[in-house]
Amino acid sequence: MPTILRELTGIEAASTRYMGLHVATKILIPLFLSISILFTKDPLAAISLIVISALTCKLAGIPLSAMKKYVVVIGSMTSFIALSFVLFAHLPGRVFYEATLLRIEAEKGVFEWKILVTDTALSYAATFIARIFAMVLTAILLLGTVTDRDFVWGLRSVGLPFGACVAASLFFRGIQLFVSDFMTIREAMSARGVDFERTSLARRFLLYANALIPLLSLMITRSYEMSLALEARGIAPSTRAKAVYHRFAFRRRDLGITLTYLAVMMAFILWWLLW
Numbered sequence: 001m002p003t004i005l006r007e008l009t010g011i012e013a014a015s016t017r018y019m020g021l022h023v024a025t026k027i028l029i030p031l032f033l034s035i036s037i038l039f040t041k042d043p044l045a046a047i048s049l050i051v052i053s054a055l056t057c058k059l060a061g062i063p064l065s066a067m068k069k070y071v072v073v074i075g076s077m078t079s080f081i082a083l084s085f086v087l088f089a090h091l092p093g094r095v096f097y098e099a100t101l102l103r104i105e106a107e108k109g110v111f112e113w114k115i116l117v118t119d120t121a122l123s124y125a126a127t128f129i130a131r132i133f134a135m136v137l138t139a140i141l142l143l144g145t146v147t148d149r150d151f152v153w154g155l156r157s158v159g160l161p162f163g164a165c166v167a168a169s170l171f172f173r174g175i176q177l178f179v180s181d182f183m184t185i186r187e188a189m190s191a192r193g194v195d196f197e198r199t200s201l202a203r204r205f206l207l208y209a210n211a212l213i214p215l216l217s218l219m220i221t222r223s224y225e226m227s228l229a230l231e232a233r234g235i236a237p238s239t240r241a242k243a244v245y246h247r248f249a250f251r252r253r254d255l256g257i258t259l260t261y262l263a264v265m266m267a268f269i270l271w272w273l274l275w
Contacts, residue, residue: 013145014061022254023150029056029257030142032265037131037138039272043123046130052264053137062144093120148173163235170226174219181218185211 013019018026033053040046054064096117151169156162189211190196196204 012062015059018060019145021257022250023146023153023155024250025254025258026145026150027142027155029261030138032261033138033141034135036265036268037134039268040127040131040134041272041275043126043130045268045271045275046127046134049134049268050130050137053134053141057137057141057144060141060145062140093118096122143172143175146172163230166230166235174222177222178215178219181215181222182211185214185218 033049033056036049040049057064096119148169151172152162152165155165155168186196189207194207196207199207
């Protein structure tokens with residue numbers, strides 16, 4: 001069964017050794033890295049986490065070229081983050097550039113809106129941007145190494161109810177369905193004469209906003225159909241299936257790798273406490 005990322009972009013982990021790990025290990029590694037993101041409060045820690053996440057993707061056999069599809073999105077988000085720190089968050093520190101955009105004098109005081117570039121603002125912006133890259137890398141690692149079957153049978157092997165495992169699988173399956181529905185709507189709009197390539201950015205934003213209406217309608221319809229299918233099969237969140245068709249052995253290698261990434265997460269937490 002192909003991984004979720006392969007169904008989305010055609011990219012899959014090529015390392016047979018990594019894919020041979022226990023599914024709990026393949027889920028816990030991105031989980032520990034994702035938790036570490038919460039404790040990266042300076043650019044050096046965030047860059048270190050990016051390096052660790054990128055090396056893990058490389059060891060798993062996932063080509064880093066998979067991030068090309070997200071460069072435009074990440075670039076737009078980073079530009080907005082940088083502008084917000086410069087225009088709206090006047091953080092104290094060493095001033096590199098300062099310019100007043102608006103100055104209003106009144107009886108109760110003076111209101112100023114200015115551009116203020118400080119070392120603290122640049123540090124905060126760099127940290128947020130690096131955390132976004134780390135989040136994308138951990139998401140690629142998870143979706144590129146785990147299949148729907150892994151979620152169901154792997155989570156069942158650690159004692160979770162069958163219904164909860166199916167719900168977790170459907171959550172990630174919903175990502176593929178969302179992208180598929182969006183591409184279908186985009187193709188339908190193109191067939192009606194909409195040229196997304198030559199349309200301005202503002203006009204393209206409005207078109208995508210209009211596409212949310214049929215997209216939400218399809219999501220509601222699919223959710224209702226899935227709920228009926230689960231109800232027809234007698235699956236509820238608390239359902240515990242007695243039959244087990246797949247058994248996953250948690251070996252010493254899995255334990256060692258899991259403890260290694262747990263230690264990485266604890267190191268970032270300690271770094272945050274001492275920073």
